[in-house]
């Protein structure tokens with residue numbers, strides 16, 4: 001259990017990729033702070049299950065990451081329970097699929113706040129402790145959409161390109177402090193986020209569900225397979241190892257060949 005004694009905070013970890021990160025890190029002995037929305041009983045069941053994986057502690061923060069003051073409270077809660085955060089995974093994100101001329105302004109603001117600005121706040125608050133410890137890992141779940149665009153996703157693509165730029169910048173700022181900062185950029189991963197955008201894509205492109213699955217989602221992925229949350233989490237775990245300390249400022253694709261085209 002190579003993460004015993006370390007603490008990991010994963011934003012947006014009540015479902016999908018975030019929950020897979022939490023499980024992978026907990027299995028290696030890290031204390032975990034999970035965050036996100038959802039049914040209170042289901043979240044409490046997940047929190048307890050995380051503790052059972054290694055005997056380390058797991059905390060839940062219901063902070064709404066579009067609200068900077070709630071992010072500050074979450075970081076304080078983590079610091080008072082565990083001293084600070086050694087591993088920060090900026091993972092929370094949302095999507096809205098619509099052409100730019102009718103794209104709702106409030107959806108633009110939400111996506112920029114959650115997918116981009118929240119990572120600025122968590123990172124600025126986590127870095128001082130990491131610098132003091134001389135060790136830290138910051139990982140963002142970016143996306144193939146941090147490297148290439150798709151129509152009808154203007155806010156998401158803008159936020160993800162910017163998130164990748166932000167990670168590179170912080171990687172340079174912390175390069176001498178034992179801290180690495182990287183993005184993992186998956187293609188389509190089968191999670192509620194993908195499931196939920198099928199109806200909007202059907203509407204935006206006038207397609208059936210089948211057509212969206214085959215001609216939109218998997219059309220981008222030469223492997224014709226969804227990435228799994230567990231594959232993404234296994235790579236994050238590798239980035240936490242000492243063997244990975246030379247990997248910083250990278251934006252690593254896990255997209256079945258999508259961005260090779």
Ligand code: NAD
Pocket residue numbers: 011012013014015016017018035036037038063064065066091092093094114115141142143144185186187188189190191192193194
């Ligand atoms: P998901 O919808 O399963 O999970 C999103 C998480 O964010 C949930 O825990 C949710 O409760 C939380 N969340 C939503 N709004 C929040 C808010 N205001 N404050 C705090 N938490 C909030 O999605 P996922 O597919 O697991 O996506 C996780 C990340 O991976 C996102 O950043 C997404 O852009 C990225 N990503 C996903 C895919 C994919 O195909 N699923 C591909 C590439 C990148």
